Amino acid sequence: MLKNSGVRITPQRHAILEYLVVSGSHPTADEIYKALEHKFPNMSVATVYNNLRVFKKTGLVKELTYGDSSSRFDFSTKQHYHIICRKCGKIVDFYYPGLDEVQSLAAQVTGFKVDSHRLEVYGICPECQHKEASHTDDPDTVGK
Secondary structure, rough: OOOOOOOOOOOHHHHHHHHHHOOOOOOOOHHHHHHHHHOOOOOOOOHHHHHHHHHHOOOOOEOOOOOOOOOOOEEEEOOOOEEEEEOOOOOOOOHHHHHHHHHHHHHHHOOOOOOOOOEEEEEOOOHHHHHHHHHHHHHOOOOO
């Protein structure tokens, strides 16, 4: 995709993309920078942001913005949705092909020419549920 877009594949670009693919998470630019700074001591956070912008333009990466927090970046070639933990901010991908029909239904009902959609589900992840349960089970924390 990068070559087809006329974008040169540098070692730093390769490393950033590889990190996004292998980590399977939705990191911020700062998290990517911190993970790669030992491999590329001359790379700056600005370099990471600039490369993410290039990846966004080519369609390799999506930028996820949620309220006031830092943008997170997502590498995925399949349409998918996100569930987000309200406690720790963890983002997990999930796939539900039935939701793909939402765009065509929205277009039919409203007359809009729909080109995309985004769905976010919010809740508490299993790890945070476990922490809450163990916190309330601890007799030393009751009433505190």
